[in-house]
Amino acid sequence: MSGTSSAKLELTGVSKSFMRDRKRHPVLDRLSLRVGEGEFVTLIGPSGSGKSTLFRLIGGVELPDEGSIRIDGKETTGERGHISYMPQQASLFPWLSVAANIGSALTTAGIRADEAKRLASEWLGKIGLGDVAREYPHVLSGGMQQRVSFLRALLMPRAVMCLDEPFAALDALTRAEMQAWLLRLWEEERRSVLFVTHSIEEALTLSDRIYVLSRAPARILKEIRVPFSRPRREDVWKEPEFVGLKQEVLELLGEGAGASRG
Amino acid sequence: MAFDVKPYVLPSPWTIASYMGENASRLWDQMWFTLRLALKGMGLGVAIGILAALLFHLIPGVRAALSPIIIITQNIPTIALGPLLIVWFGFGLMPKLILLVLVCFFPVAWSMLAGLGQAAPHLREYLSMIGASRWEILRRLELPASLPSFFTGLKLTATYGVTAAIVAEWLGSSEGIGHYIVLKSKGYDTVGVFSAIVCIVALALAFYGAAALLERLVIRWRPSASGGKGGRSE
Numbered sequence: 001m002s003g004t005s006s007a008k009l010e011l012t013g014v015s016k017s018f019m020r021d022r023k024r025h026p027v028l029d030r031l032s033l034r035v036g037e038g039e040f041v042t043l044i045g046p047s048g049s050g051k052s053t054l055f056r057l058i059g060g061v062e063l064p065d066e067g068s069i070r071i072d073g074k075e076t077t078g079e080r081g082h083i084s085y086m087p088q089q090a091s092l093f094p095w096l097s098v099a100a101n102i103g104s105a106l107t108t109a110g111i112r113a114d115e116a117k118r119l120a121s122e123w124l125g126k127i128g129l130g131d132v133a134r135e136y137p138h139v140l141s142g143g144m145q146q147r148v149s150f151l152r153a154l155l156m157p158r159a160v161m162c163l164d165e166p167f168a169a170l171d172a173l174t175r176a177e178m179q180a181w182l183l184r185l186w187e188e189e190r191r192s193v194l195f196v197t198h199s200i201e202e203a204l205t206l207s208d209r210i211y212v213l214s215r216a217p218a219r220i221l222k223e224i225r226v227p228f229s230r231p232r233r234e235d236v237w238k239e240p241e242f243v244g245l246k247q248e249v250l251e252l253l254g255e256g257a258g259a260s261r262g
Numbered sequence: 263m264a265f266d267v268k269p270y271v272l273p274s275p276w277t278i279a280s281y282m283g284e285n286a287s288r289l290w291d292q293m294w295f296t297l298r299l300a301l302k303g304m305g306l307g308v309a310i311g312i313l314a315a316l317l318f319h320l321i322p323g324v325r326a327a328l329s330p331i332i333i334i335t336q337n338i339p340t341i342a343l344g345p346l347l348i349v350w351f352g353f354g355l356m357p358k359l360i361l362l363v364l365v366c367f368f369p370v371a372w373s374m375l376a377g378l379g380q381a382a383p384h385l386r387e388y389l390s391m392i393g394a395s396r397w398e399i400l401r402r403l404e405l406p407a408s409l410p411s412f413f414t415g416l417k418l419t420a421t422y423g424v425t426a427a428i429v430a431e432w433l434g435s436s437e438g439i440g441h442y443i444v445l446k447s448k449g450y451d452t453v454g455v456f457s458a459i460v461c462i463v464a465l466a467l468a469f470y471g472a473a474a475l476l477e478r479l480v481i482r483w484r485p486s487a488s489g490g491k492g493g494r495s496e
Contacts, residue, residue: 059391081393091388095406095483104402108394136483156392 007070008192009035009058009160014067016053017217026217027053030067033211033220035160038190042203045213046253051196054218055164058194059083072159084109084156086163090145092137099124099133102152109156123151127185143174150182154189163195167202179205180234187231200249204228205236212252221252273453278460281453293461295438299355300427300469303362304419310363311370311415318371319378319404336368340426344433358430365426369418377411378404413477420469428462439465 011033017026027050035041043051056062058069060080068075071082092101099120106116124133127147137145146166153161167175183206186193197203203210210224224245228236236242269277282289314332318325340361347357381403389399431440439458446454 055391060393061387061390080390083391083393085388085391087384087388087391089384091384093385093402093406095409095481105392108389108392108398138483138485162391 006037007034008037008039008072009033009194010070011054011058012068012070014054014057014064014069015217016050016057016062016064028057028064029217029219031218031220032067033223035192035194037192039209040186040193040195040207042195042197042207042210043213044197044200044203044210044249044253045218046215047198048216049213050216050218051213052164055085055162055194055196058160058162059085081109082158083160083162084153084158086146086149086153086161086166088165088168090137090142090149092145092148094137096137097134098129098137098140098148101137101148102155105152106155109158111157119155123155124148127151141174142170143178146170146178147181150185154185154191159192161191161193163193165196165198168198175202182206183232183234200246201237203249204242204245205232205234210249212249224249270450270452273456277453278456282457282460285454285457289439289442289457289461292437292439292442292458293465296424296427296431296440296461297465299358299430299438300362300423300465302355303359303427303430304366304423304469306359307363307366307423308370308416308419311367311419312374312412314367314371315374315378315408318375320400325375332368332371335364340365340429344429348434353434357434358427361430362423362426366419366423369422370412370415373411373415373418374408377408380411381407409481413473413481416473416477417470420473421466424462424466424469 011031014028014031015026016028017024019025031054033041033043043054045051053062057064058071060076060078060082063078067077069077076082092098093104096104099117102120102124103113103116106119107113111119121130121133124130129144129147129151132140132144137148140148150163150166153163167178170178179202186206195203195206204226207226210226212221212224213219214221226245227241228239273281318329343364344357344361347360351357351360385403385407386399389403394402427438428440428443431438432444433440435441439461443455443458446452446458
């Protein structure tokens with residue numbers, strides 16, 4: 001493991017619970033994790049394991065009950081504006097053109113308006129969406145909308161990119177295409193990414209490291225270092241080791257479910 | 263004869279048309295006066311409506327405190343309020359403007375307020391997550407999202423505003439279509455009254471049309487009803 005100094009994102013002992021019907025429902029249980037410089041880290045866990053809550057804590061939208069969150073070496077618990085974010089729904093603004101959607105997010109991150117505009121159109125061209133830059137988002141397909149949403153997150157000059165199940169709403173074919181696309185683009189840019197998914201294959205194909213979470217209250221069941229080399233092939237799933245790892249994660253997720261029931 | 267309608271009860275359209283032709287310049291002057299009054303009142307009413315919506319939206323306590331009073335102002339009939347305003351403020355422009363503002367600000371304020379609160383939650387969440395300020399959330403999300411509701415309110419206001427201007431003139435004015443109606447009805451000049459009605463309808467339609475046109479020019483991002491190209495793949 002690399003030293004603490006190069007950690008872009010570091011969570012230490014983060015716990016969070018919610019009150020519902022006057023009862024305390026713990027969601028996160030002393031969670032610690034880190035994302036290194038240029039590292040692609042994935043959280044995988046059963047649904048309802050508090051991954052979205054974890055993102056809200058990292059984004060500073062909510063405060064943890066205990067524990068600390070450090071981004072780029074600085075204590076940022078409860079502070080907003082340190083991450084870029086790609087949600088499950090593309091979340092493009094319907095009244096802004098595709099280019100303006102990217103541009104306006106960049107100005108929120110402190111980039112000057114003319115520079116933001118230039119960056120948006122330059123990169124839209126680069127990813128082959130130059131001819132829809134001036135269209136409204138509703139003319140784009142779901143997959144294209146997610147490309148714009150990813151580009152918007154990629155271009156924000158923030159220490160960590162948080163991707164919250166970005167491909168969950170896509171059909172299987174588009175999803176595979178998007179994974180390959182993201183893999184290529186990410187390997188060129190090498191940003192620090194925290195990625196959440198339900199799909200074990202997706203996690204193994206994209207990540208450097210995987211944290212397997214238990215059912216709520218979420219703890220880290222295991223940290224898995226993905227051994228496949230970079231640049232990674234899209235058909236890495238054909239490797240025998242891939243199947244072994246998939247089996248291991250599946251068993252962990254099964255155990256985690258069993259443990260919390262017992 | 264089954265329909266023995268006397269011309270002074272219901273004049274024929276032709277009679278009205280020729281009357282309007284003969285009195286075109288007088289009617290036009292009256293209409294112009296009413297148009298200006300309605301425009302001033304609506305402009306002020308819409309501006310106050312927008313400000314009220316923003317104030318209520320941004321400061322939740324204000325809404326709870328003031329909305330009962332505002333609802334009450336909407337429940338007092340203009341026909342009762344008008345004479346009082348004239349007693350308080352005289353026969354000048356002021357009481358008419360107040361009456362118009364009271365009628366015009368409400369549809370705009372209430373529909374826009376609803377629109378501001380109904381911005382898509384996932385877009386709100388996105389902006390929070392990237393650290394957008396309260397001001398940015400208002401400007402980037404809530405204001406554009408409230409525009410369709412705002413225009414619904416504006417179209418209501420455009421219709422009510424003309425009627426309110428007529429009532430204001432009726433109550434205390436020496437000019438305008440409202441004044442003209444009083445004059446003609448007191449003289450049992452049914453043709454004159456109908457001519458005035460035609461003018462009012464034309465004015466109201468023009469205001470509504472202008473509001474609808476403005477809506478079309480401002481809100482251009484909505485997918486066309488015919489389907490357009492592509493769309494969201496499910």
